[in-house]
Amino acid sequence: MSHTQPGILLDNPPLARFLSFTLHNTEALEHCLRELAAMADGERIVVGLGPSLLKALEREIPGLRDFPVISTAGLDIPSTPASLWCWLRGEDRGELFHDSRLVESLLSEAFSLGDCIDSFKYTPINRDLSGYEDGTENPKGDEAIEAAVVQGQGAGLDGSSFVAVQQWLHDFDALDEMETRETDDLIGRHLDDNEEFDEAPPSAHVKRAAQESFDPEAFILRHSMPWAEDLQGGLVFVAFGKSLDAFEAILRRMCGLEDGIQDGLFRFTRPLTGAYFWCPPVRDGKLDLSALGL
Numbered sequence: 001m002s003h004t005q006p007g008i009l010l011d012n013p014p015l016a017r018f019l020s021f022t023l024h025n026t027e028a029l030e031h032c033l034r035e036l037a038a039m040a041d042g043e044r045i046v047v048g049l050g051p052s053l054l055k056a057l058e059r060e061i062p063g064l065r066d067f068p069v070i071s072t073a074g075l076d077i078p079s080t081p082a083s084l085w086c087w088l089r090g091e092d093r094g095e096l097f098h099d100s101r102l103v104e105s106l107l108s109e110a111f112s113l114g115d116c117i118d119s120f121k122y123t124p125i126n127r128d129l130s131g132y133e134d135g136t137e138n139p140k141g142d143e144a145i146e147a148a149v150v151q152g153q154g155a156g157l158d159g160s161s162f163v164a165v166q167q168w169l170h171d172f173d174a175l176d177e178m179e180t181r182e183t184d185d186l187i188g189r190h191l192d193d194n195e196e197f198d199e200a201p202p203s204a205h206v207k208r209a210a211q212e213s214f215d216p217e218a219f220i221l222r223h224s225m226p227w228a229e230d231l232q233g234g235l236v237f238v239a240f241g242k243s244l245d246a247f248e249a250i251l252r253r254m255c256g257l258e259d260g261i262q263d264g265l266f267r268f269t270r271p272l273t274g275a276y277f278w279c280p281p282v283r284d285g286k287l288d289l290s291a292l293g294l
């Protein structure tokens with residue numbers, strides 16, 4: 001899919017930085033977006049635009065909406081929207097540092113930097129910091145495109161994608177207190193060989209999230225990456241979709257909103273943030289913002 005920001009369809013990089021911004025000066029918005037569009041190639045920098053940014057431009061992208069707040073038995077899922085999101089992808093921490101400074105200064109007339117999260121690949125097989133391999137059931141090739149890319153909606157929209165982003169904080173003491181067979185039951189896969197097993201309880205994450213078990217099927221393209229700072233850490237959960245419906249259906253079931261059964265994951269991790277963005281297509285190596293009249 002030549003018009004999709006390439007980073008969305010590539011494997012996770014060894015290192016990344018996730019930046020989110022709030023808008024403080026609407027007058028400088030169009031100018032800053034044009035500058036960003038020329039700089040962001042969609043590969044080293046994947047960009048997402050939030051609902052408040054589109055409102056400031058008085059534009060609508062069909063399907064982009066606010067991240068839902070979910071409050072249910074003992075569980076609060078926060079919604080922490082931002083105007084703009086950048087996923088800086090790379091191999092060198094120094095380069096990522098300088099790229100973030102460049103993006104921040106290019107945007108500073110209109111945007112203030114909010115979160116800046118350093119992320120990394122944990123082992124070449126993309127482990128979550130709990131030790132479990134993450135991304136095994138991601139759709140691949142044409143199926144990844146089908147799951148993650150907007151198609152058939154016309155120029156300016158085709159090739160774009162939606163993304164759900166949540167920073168999760170793990171409770172490593174809780175994990176340490178559990179035997180591996182208990183954590184295997186929370187995930188529904190064996191830590192040692194990554195095999196899925198039938199006897200896992202219905203609360204097991206992979207049973208809650210089984211993409212083909214939804215109607216319609218809920219395929220998403222996950223690009224989550226671990227984060228760590230001092231002695232705290234967790235996962236930056238990142239899921240691209242041709243719409244936000246599949247992600248939201250899975251999240252609702254994980255929270256027990258369908259049948260009262262909550263996902264085993266919540267025994268050791270909780271989201272601190274949650275936001276939705278629209279990731280514009282690219283044209284000639286630049287972001288294509290024609291859907292916004294830019």
Ligand code: HEM
Pocket residue numbers: 128130132133134135136137138168187189205206209210211212220235237239247248250251254265269
């Ligand atoms: C800290 C939070 C999370 C962790 C540590 C985590 C970890 C994992 C792991 C280890 C797997 C099994 C391997 C794989 O197929 O990737 C998995 C599968 C999956 N997860 Fe998560 N996950 C988290 C949050 C979420 C969220 C919020 C969603 C969506 C709302 C989600 C959706 C999925 C899906 C769709 C699968 C594949 C299920 C299948 O079809 O077999 N995960 N996750």
